[in-house]
Amino acid sequence: IAGITQAPTSQILAAGRRMTLRCTQDMRHNAMYWYRQDLGLGLRLIHYSNTAGTTGKGEVPDGYSVSRANTDDFPLTLASAVPSQTSVYFCASSNRTGCQFFGPGTRLTVL
């Protein structure tokens, strides 16, 4: 790997189902982030982690949870998906300057 990977690339999900979006980076960055991007609204921060073992809430955390068991992985879980969670989800990590590097994204549709 070189950079950040996300899985799956896209997913169609029935409302009420549980879903985990995966994110892995190999740059040894301490900080990682989850964003959603909706047309006209730009990137909105869901959750973040400044270092392994710690997490924090962003602008739109409701309905989502994260964990950070190690430096490389930062999964995002939707406990019970709702249609308003239909979006494109980006994972990112940042170096010491704060510059963020993004994964390719997961396109999620909740029906």
Add this chain to the structure above:
Amino acid sequence: GQNIDQPTEMTATEGAIVQINCTYQTSGFNGLFWYQQHAGEAPTFLSYNVLDGLEEKGRFSSFLSRSKGYSYLLLKELQMKDSASYLCAVMDSNYQLIWGAGTKLIIKP
């Protein structure tokens, strides 16, 4: 509250110059970033300004005035591949990035 403003859409001609403006009001300032995002792809880093002035990187330049809460991204010798959205983001006092909604740049031949 915190706010980043940039135009929703701009149109320019291939070979020309375009300036994309960004104004911000944030709780603290620890730097301003510009990202490029092609349709259906992830944002990619373009530039970083933390001090006032102009940073030049090839065809792209970025300017910052902290006293005015203002930045611009200047793209010269426009190419069709520059058609993309350009995102302005400010790092606040908590070292979190506050994102603008992005400017969609359309390049016409």
